[in-house]
Amino acid sequence: MAQTHSNAPAAIDPADLTVQLIRCPSVTPEEGGALVLLQSLLESAGFTCTRVDRGAVSNLFARWGAKGHPHTFGFNGHTDVVPLGDEASWTVPPFGGVIKDGQIWGRGATDMKSGVAAFAAAAIDFVRQTPPDGAVILTITGDEEGDAVDGTTALLDWMRDTGEAMSVCLVGEPTCPERMGEMIKIGRRxxxxxxxxxxxxxxxxxxxxxxxxxxxxxxxxxxxxxxxxxxxxxxxxxxxxxxxxxxxxxxxxxxxxxxxxxxxxxxxxxxxxxxxxxxxxxxxxxxxxxxxxxxxxxxxxxxxxESFLTPPGDLSDMVSAAVQAETNIVPVLSTSGGTSDARFVKDHCPVVEFGLVGRTMHQVDERVEIAHIHQLKAIYSRILHSYFR
Incomplete structure (x- = not known):
């Protein structure tokens, strides 16, 4: 791996990026400016970006490094959010990205604009500071909360048709019920x-x-x-x-x-x-x-x-080690909860999920701990360093 460049740009602040993304009103299937924002940020860091829109859904594919490289780490996530519910019940503007009490408030704060911000920030800083012998791919959809017909499936169809491929993938959905670091998903019902x-x-x-x-x-x-x-x-x-x-x-x-x-x-x-x-x-x-x-x-x-399982092994061990290093918690390997886009990715490559605490997702006054966003970026950074070591 190359040495860190002394003139590397300033690190990406994942909390600030989360605020910017929340301020994009991207209720499924509206793009709301979220993917435009991410594409601009990723392209400025040397990623090759392609909009893979299908039907009424907007999707973004981004790759740093050589196409078809045998060591390609992938992240998957979504910027679309569920409807607001009773807007009068919110104590903050739902798309305001308000910061208070050490948290960022707004629709999508937990599920999952903070997760996308954390892996985008980790990926950009990683390729800028320690360019790997390999490739990093980000697949970001606007249709996870909807019918999921033209979202991640559209990205994977396009990747198959154009020869793009991930060797492994991490989906950044919220996976922790109560405490940061307590659970990794290795499958879904x-x-x-x-x-x-x-x-x-x-x-x-x-x-x-x-x-x-x-x-x-x-x-x-x-x-x-x-x-x-x-x-x-x-x-x-x-x-x-x-x-x-x-x-x-x-x-x-x-x-x-x-x-x-x-x-x-x-x-x-x-x-x-x-x-x-x-x-x-x-x-x-x-x-x-x-x-x-x-x-x-x-x-x-x-x-x-369909149900699926990524058997415990190198991928889950690598993610577990990074989580434990940053949180001092040994995560449980779980298949609990509902469905996620990992159900589509599993047909493409081995996939696991790890993300933030999901207590307030889909609720009125959805919010996320700022400290957890920085912790998540650090975990994703460790994973990238471990994978390309």
Whole structure:
């Protein structure tokens, strides 16, 4: 590795960059100026940047170093944010990037403009001060909080088509439940939502024998699904879970048996299952209830992501060592929580996730500890030095 240059530019302040990014109103799918800001900053540091926009979504690809280098470290993150909720409930301007009480306040402060600021600052300072024999890639999307159809997937599709590749990747999502440094994600559960429509025959509630009531059938189906133990978990995953999230009839009358009832369930599943195997099970249960009650049961399924695991090894060891060095905490390797764009990156290269404490993400008065942002940049810097050592 080359020696540090004495005339290197001043280090990038990740907290200041976080403030600038928060002030970009980038509610999905609005770009809001966040990617424009990052592209300008990265290009000034020698990164080759390409906007990979698809549909209504804006994405940014940035690379320092040679294309196709066998040692290419990647960061992934997003600058889009969820809606504000009740803006009147905020005690600060949601896009103000207000600094108070040692924290930066605003939508996206935790999830995840601070994470993007930390890895962008770490990457820029690293290549300026100690240019590596290798390449550093940043993939930043504007569609993580939305349908995620034209975000990281668009970047990965473009990379495949143009011969760009990451050897390993770190996603900067908030991963720590309460304390900085306590958790690294080495996988994620899959997510599947199933939508059911039970159709019977409408009739008068005083003459139920002349109708086919879809409600008892739906109640039976939801009970069968929710009371079933999917699995007991395994070494790396908690047990899979199924939650009934809606049951709707839209029937305002008390003397009418409705013709239809709708319901949906969400399953968060580990690697004992796949989206296909769970779909088959759901269909079989629906068919049993349809036959038992002599009704029709239609089902559609949306699989938001399959479960995946990056087995503990060199990548997680390297990240763990950097976290421990900066926080004096040995992080837990976890697969808990919801989905993230790591579910797409895992098909491209080995991937883990590490980021800030996520207590206030998606909340009113979202905020982040300034000290944690600097700590995160230091962790990412250590990781880069370790990878290219």
């Amino acid at each position: 899959g997510s599947l939502t199933a939508f059911f429509t039970v159709t019977g025959v409408q009739g008068h509630s005083a003459y139920p024998h002349r109708a086919k009531n879809p409600l008892p059938a739906m109640a039976r189906l939801m009970d069968r699904l929710s009371s079933h133990e999917l699995d007991k978990g395994n070494d790396h995953f908690d047990p899979s879970t199924l939650a009934v999230v809606t049951i709707d009839t839209g029937n305002p009358a008390t003397n009418v048996i409705p013709a239809q009832c709708r319901a949906s369930v969400n399953i968060r599943f580990n690697d004992i299952h796949s989206g296909a195997s769970l779909t088959d099970w759901l269909r079989a249960e629906a068919d049993k209830v349809a036959a038992e009650f002599d009704v029709q049961v239609a089902m559609t399924v949306k699989i938001s992501g």
